[in-house]
Amino acid sequence: MGRVNISDIAKKAGVSKTAVSFAYNNPERLSQATVGHILKIAEELGYTPNPVARTLTTGHTGTIGVLVPQPIPEIIRNPFMPKFLEGIGEVCTKEGLSLMIVPPLKGSMRRAIENAAVDGFITLGLEEYKATMLVLRQRGVPFVTVDSDPIEGAPSINIDDESGARAAMRHVLAAGHREIAILAIRSGVQAHIEEYHGTLRYRMNGYLAALEEYHLTLDRRRISLLECVSTEKGGQFGFREIWKKKRHPSAIVAMSDIIAIGVMEAALNAGVKIPEELSIVGFDDIPLAKLVNPPLTTVAQPLTEKGKLAAELLLKTIAGNAVPTHHILPISLVIRKSVGVIERRA
């Protein structure tokens, strides 16, 4: 820590602490000479105002926190993090803010929230969001939620998962597929879809809605459901499980791109051609999606915009002039080459 403090400078310069403070924050209130003198002394002694002390009195830190439910390495590996942070970053740049990534502290969200010196939080896809938001409330710092069920009193941003999922499933159905496996992100409730919540629930609802339009439903025979972790390995596992059965679906609808890509790899290894023998559609439109072979048909969400909006809403909330608003951002189906058409026998 920098040894020398404002009093040292004041003493050395033969002025008051106030004068020193002014030299930095309100130079126009001092004569040019004084300012120059003070700054020179400060320079000599290598003085820099302590930002923590300053924050204690001013009440703001100049940084906003992104509260994430997993350790930093996992968060960073998340393929849609970059674009999201880019959006937040745009606002930070404009407003001269720093960005703090706040993961659970020794496993505890509560501790993380209590210790972070930030002017506000953007929470991302919280899991135990109710408990966490209670802590957030208690901490008294403004926050905006992203990707969790909206909560009263705080702005929220979500994407239209249901429409996205419906569009994806519709696309597959419209291509003629009637034997479909849904690969869901592991829920913790073991494929009891009635207990799904959050993103999982909305996406599942979307799938089911599209199926219903075609008078189909989860019947474990033609339309089946399997959960796997949202990783490449998870997708590979999913494919293998599905392919074990004697009857193979003609299409797999995956709840995340990374699962879909895992499926594609496993299919490649098994000699199953995509999209000729197996169609697949993902969700998220991660950067990899357009690069795999064949390019993956998937659902895209406006990630950068999401981050930007989150940051903007947060700043408004911090400024105090905001009625909490709830936003649902539109998604779009990105049709590439991973879904093939099946000729329906009349």
Place this chain on the structure above:
Amino acid sequence: MGRVNISDIAKKAGVSKTAVSFAYNNPERLSQATVGHILKIAEELGYTPNPVARTLTTGHTGTIGVLVPQPIPEIIRNPFMPKFLEGIGEVCTKEGLSLMIVPPLKGSMRRAIENAAVDGFITLGLEEYKATMLVLRQRGVPFVTVDSDPIEGAPSINIDDESGARAAMRHVLAAGHREIAILAIRSGVQAHIEEYHGTLRYRMNGYLAALEEYHLTLDRRRISLLECVSTEKGGQFGFREIWKKKRHPSAIVAMSDIIAIGVMEAALNAGVKIPEELSIVGFDDIPLAKLVNPPLTTVAQPLTEKGKLAAELLLKTIAGNAVPTHHILPISLVIRKSVGVIERRA
């Protein structure tokens, strides 16, 4: 900001502030009953200790800063950021730290440094590193430099750019190429290589060293040099410039993968086959490198390890028990498919 403070709790609970503080930080020094009582009151009033005030007295923030020379969006777009942050994140997770990304504040590194409430900085590829490090010194916060010329008194981490570049160029030369264009990252000194410094200089030195082994040198005819910005567009521009001339090189050696990939795109558009008609080698081994077609031969650096080492060194420095050490991390040539062999006529 949370309204209620430690005094409110103390008053309401009928104890001193000290007791309240202990209830949180040294519960073992209080009777169980008192602790329980205090915590209950705190819970009722929704009290949470103010982290800023705490930091002011304890002297540590529990967060480390990554000081970057560009606005956050640009930094995030940098394709080797994720792995680097992952490495830092590993350490953060283990130690229970948060991570702050500290970009220039309204264009000023000085302001950024002065305002960031962190226990230490990891500086990344600073440009005006001398001035910046002076400020860092003045601020009195420990720091570790990554990708800039080592400075006395602070640990540093660099990669062996020179060896990496030499390996890349050697590979091209060994494949028989003798007409080579070097695509350098724009320097600001307009291809006056004697004024290059930092990464740029080391990589260039490596290229030149390899050329020398083959009795070649920058002669603008067989071996040429061109600068471009380190983006896809920069690479596309580079290719076009090079292809304008009547005599085309058989290989392009690019100082970054993203430039190389830009070249590949432009070559594809121009109908130039890689590696049959043009070989190319990059630098960095970004995730995209293995995904492009053909996969890009390039130089890889241990990014995660770099981040991890940086964080570890920083923590040691913060702890005070560290002799500043300077590290040069090894690189490795990753041979893929973008360099073709030329038959040398005897």
Place this chain on the structure above:
DNA sequence: TTGTAAGCGTTATCAA
């Protein structure tokens, strides 16, 4: 234009 003094909300020291 400059100075005095009262916070900001903790933790740390020392005493009881």
Place this chain on the structure above:
DNA sequence: TTGATAACGCTTACAA
């Protein structure tokens, strides 16, 4: 096992 009180380093009314 608890409490008074002094830091921590700054900003900001208010005064001069």
